[in-house]
Amino acid sequence: MSTPTQVKIYDTTLRDGTQGEGINFSVTDKLLIAQKLDQFGVDYIEGGFPGSNPRDITFFQEAQKLKLKHARLAAFGSTRRANTKADADPQLRMLLDSGMPVMTIVGKTWTLHVTEILNTTLEENLAMIGDSVAYLTAQGREVIYDAEHFFDGYKVNPDYALSTLATALKNGASNITLCDTNGGTLAHDFEKIVARVVGEFGPDKVGIHTHNDSGLAVALSLAGVSAGARLVQGTVNGYGERTGNANLVTILPSLFLKMGCTAHCAPRLEELRELSLYFDELANLPPDTKTPYVGASAFAHKGGLHANAAQKVKSSYEHIDPSLVGNRTRILVSDMAGRTSIATKARELGYEFDEKSPTIADLIKQLKTREFEGYEYEAADASLKLLIAKNLGHYKPAFELEAYRVIIERRHDELVSEATVKIKVNGQTYLTVSEANGPVAALDRALRDALEPVYPQIKTVTLADYKVRILDSQQHAAARTRVLIETNDDHGNIWGTVGVSDNIIDASWEALRDSVEYKLLQG
Structure with missing residues (x-):
């Protein structure tokens, strides 16, 4: 040697x-x-x-x-x-x-x-x-x-x-x-x-x-x-x-x-x-996901055939064992996903079910429809886990939205956003009002204020990142919008959620709601 x-x-x-x-x-x-x-x-x-x-x-x-x-x-x-x-x-x-x-x-x-x-x-x-x-x-x-x-x-x-x-x-x-x-x-x-x-x-x-x-x-x-x-x-x-x-x-x-x-x-x-x-x-730079060896996408598999082959023989689509450089294999779920991709991703997220189950076929159909509508789950594992939980019957809503309202007001030289959230938890209604410098921050704060008396673990949750993507810019101000939110807690956990709507506030609400629901689902 x-x-x-x-x-x-x-x-x-x-x-x-x-x-x-x-x-x-x-x-x-x-x-x-x-x-x-x-x-x-x-x-x-x-x-x-x-x-x-x-x-x-x-x-x-x-x-x-x-x-x-x-x-x-x-x-x-x-x-x-x-x-x-x-x-x-x-x-x-x-x-x-x-x-x-x-x-x-x-x-x-x-x-x-x-x-x-x-x-x-x-x-x-x-x-x-x-x-x-x-x-x-x-x-x-x-x-x-x-x-x-x-x-x-x-x-x-x-x-x-x-x-x-x-x-x-x-x-x-x-x-x-x-x-x-x-x-x-x-x-x-x-x-x-x-x-x-x-x-x-x-x-x-x-x-x-x-x-x-x-x-x-x-x-x-x-x-x-x-x-x-x-x-x-x-x-x-x-x-x-x-x-x-x-x-x-x-x-x-x-x-x-x-x-x-x-x-x-x-x-x-x-x-x-x-x-x-x-x-x-x-x-203070965002990591390049495409960096060879260590990037988040370096061992990510999106196509169904690739994911299937990588599950059977990892070296078939991975030139090294990702753990050798501190990385890991990721299965991306999208409208290109097949049964193996969905089943593998579900296992990664903590759910087990047969690849031949009708539930997977229904889930694939639902995913393809939602991605066509503008949803994207590659950076939104938490929203995907909630979707899988709903399909498997493991999901019970932690709260029910009755109404929300967001008002933006200029007070002299100051711009202030006010959000009102009305939710129902276990049959009891909670109504809260919060102010912040932006509408999403105000909505986020009002939702937390409403939930914290019932779910005190929400206090440890922080909105870490917020991204907006205009999906069909030819529609101008009426364009459909995708919002991606990254959230963390004081235990070092990080998760992503997604919302899509013609209204940017509504898309933000959907991503915020999923973020909180995911935290409560984790216990």
């Missing part, structure tokens, strides 16, 4: 990732992320540019207090300026002052950048690389050299591009990382060039850093490892400037489960989905 290839993982979410549009981490966020990455087991965590802004200055000051178990923190900067001495360069001094054990410095590889951007000579650029690496290593720091625009530079002048790498290694760099800075290199060129570098300097010295401008950042990272590179740089969830960096969340399971590689973080792969969600939460 062959020994797995050992790869080092270098995370640059806190530096390159924060250059992505809409990504903005506080100092506290960055410290939490560093600790999370260390717990997960990455080898290097790049913290940012020391001295570039007050936030990064504060981060590096606080980061020196962190007690990391494995990861090494890196400060990022560039080679010395042209025609100066390394020990007199203020930017290199700030790198050292950060107190980090690793210095990652970027240097020019592409002759175009040397002569047109830096306005210096090719010889001086080599001296800038060598002097900077030698100076930092002499101060006891590990130096990783990022060869900027390496692939563009190699295509123009391969000998010069290779000489920049040789200079960095000669002066003490522990690793030379090849950067596809513009993200424009294709896979066949990339792998061939990496193989040439590996052949020249050895696999343990070569790393890769890719951008996703051509949609190939993950593929190129894997190709780089296939060609012999042994360090992979990337960001969690692919955050990064323009179209993003290589997504470590996709790279890692591909390396460990498909390519025979391993890394220090490999034993914690089951925590990958949780890691991805954690970063999205701190970034």
Whole structure:
């Protein structure tokens, strides 16, 4: 049995990732992320540019207090300026002052950048690389050299591009990382060039850093490892400037489960989905349901034939066991569903019945009709469970609506919504009135106020998210509307409900009612 290839993982979410549009981490966020990455087991965590802004200055000051178990923190900067001495360069001094054990410095590889951007000579650029690496290593720091625009530079002048790498290694760099800075290199060129570098300097010295401008950042990272590179740089969830960096969340399971590689973080792969969600939460971004491996849709089956086959042999429609990355199989119920899909989903929701039962046929017919009317149950499991319970005769209404009314009033500069709800529980009528800044919030509050005397568990329920979709926009203001509501409670349970109507308030009421009914059905 062959020994797995050992790869080092270098995370640059806190530096390159924060250059992505809409990504903005506080100092506290960055410290939490560093600790999370260390717990997960990455080898290097790049913290940012020391001295570039007050936030990064504060981060590096606080980061020196962190007690990391494995990861090494890196400060990022560039080679010395042209025609100066390394020990007199203020930017290199700030790198050292950060107190980090690793210095990652970027240097020019592409002759175009040397002569047109830096306005210096090719010889001086080599001296800038060598002097900077030698100076930092002499101060006891590990130096990783990022060869900027390496692939563009190699295509123009391969000998010069290779000489920049040789200079960095000669002066003490522990690793030379090849950067596809513009993200424009294709896979066949990339792998061939990496193989040439590996052949020249050895696999343990070569790393890769890719951008996703051509949609190939993950593929190129894997190709780089296939060609012999042994360090992979990337960001969690692919955050990064323009179209993003290589997504470590996709790279890692591909390396460990498909390519025979391993890394220090490999034993914690089951925590990958949780890691991805954690970063999205701190970034205040909705998780991408289509993310390979960890997305909510990654192992979701909607078509009846697919669901049927996946139930019999999971590998028939799933390329890995979802639990290996902390995910799970999901059966989606829609107008494409067959008996197996419905029966499987029912079992998932806690109900058992025979696939050949007439009840399933009736339920499928009902689902197809309701989806035609605009209902959608993929994100509304709670509404689906109530529908199944009704079909099986397991449903008893917790309350009966007698009437509701919503009034919107402008009081000077203030907009106020007032909702009145009249319901009957066990033969007794409850009438409540509530105000809020919006009509749905007022309706939600009035319903809770009416139910809490009888069902005190409602106090733990919170409306977490509210989404509206116009289904037939050609009808303009009279269009049919679908409302999806996400609700949670203080036990960490989350459930979704759906309502559809020509009236947005009525659609909201239906989703709110299902949300409460589901909570009460659970006990």
